[in-house]
Amino acid sequence: MSLTAAFRKEAEDLVKEQMAAYDPSHDWLHVDRVRRQALKIAKEESTNGKTIDIELVELAALFHDIGDAKFHKEGQPTGREIVMAFLAKHDYAKADIVAKIVENVSFRKELAGVKNEWAESCIELHIVQDADKLDAIGAFGIMRCAAYSGYKNRPLYDPAEKAQVNMTYEQYQAQTKANTGCAISHFHEKLFRLKDMMKTPSAIRMAQKRHDVMVAFVEQIEEEYSMDE
Numbered sequence: 001m002s003l004t005a006a007f008r009k010e011a012e013d014l015v016k017e018q019m020a021a022y023d024p025s026h027d028w029l030h031v032d033r034v035r036r037q038a039l040k041i042a043k044e045e046s047t048n049g050k051t052i053d054i055e056l057v058e059l060a061a062l063f064h065d066i067g068d069a070k071f072h073k074e075g076q077p078t079g080r081e082i083v084m085a086f087l088a089k090h091d092y093a094k095a096d097i098v099a100k101i102v103e104n105v106s107f108r109k110e111l112a113g114v115k116n117e118w119a120e121s122c123i124e125l126h127i128v129q130d131a132d133k134l135d136a137i138g139a140f141g142i143m144r145c146a147a148y149s150g151y152k153n154r155p156l157y158d159p160a161e162k163a164q165v166n167m168t169y170e171q172y173q174a175q176t177k178a179n180t181g182c183a184i185s186h187f188h189e190k191l192f193r194l195k196d197m198m199k200t201p202s203a204i205r206m207a208q209k210r211h212d213v214m215v216a217f218v219e220q221i222e223e224e225y226s227m228d229e
Helices: 005-019 028-047 054-063 079-089 095-104 107-112 117-121 123-134 138-151 169-178 183-189 191-197 201-226
Strands: none
Touching: 005 028, 005 054, 005 079, 028 054, 028 123, 028 201, 054 079, 054 095, 054 123, 079 095, 095 123, 107 169, 107 191, 123 201, 138 183, 138 201, 183 191, 183 201, 191 201
């Protein structure tokens, strides 16, 4: 079955239902931005001669945060299970590939450093990863970082805290479990790294401007805190 208007609407409704339990940094509006960004990247990359399954990109972008590890509770179905059940109902032939992209899209997965030939070569995965990263940086990235910090009741800025620059997967997991770290440290630990993790030429081009916005923001925060104005 191809992605008809009715199929797309059902997929969107599923995502809206799932995202309703999340905070504003991972809501339906975030997903829709990632979808639109992914489709933009796919279009640009296609004009540069790459063969891209646009339908696959759109579905994977729509479903990319279903079952997110940050919100998943023991006993709940996984993102793969939810996605596969929905796509099986529609007899979607590439359901397993969509679910595989959803399983591999996160920064957490990349930080773990597990390499495989499929993840290295799947352009549709790279596009969705890049679109998700682009929404994590720049102006929207700043707002999303503050929103998630508020949701987790973490400080916005603690000058006594030393950011774990070049954070490892193990440190990332430990910090998540302990619910520690302030919002500004998150820029140094994760967000400032994303520019150099982009995989498509289109995203690499777009990332620099958004990165510069974040750098200027953090510099302004530090200037205001020091009262050095």
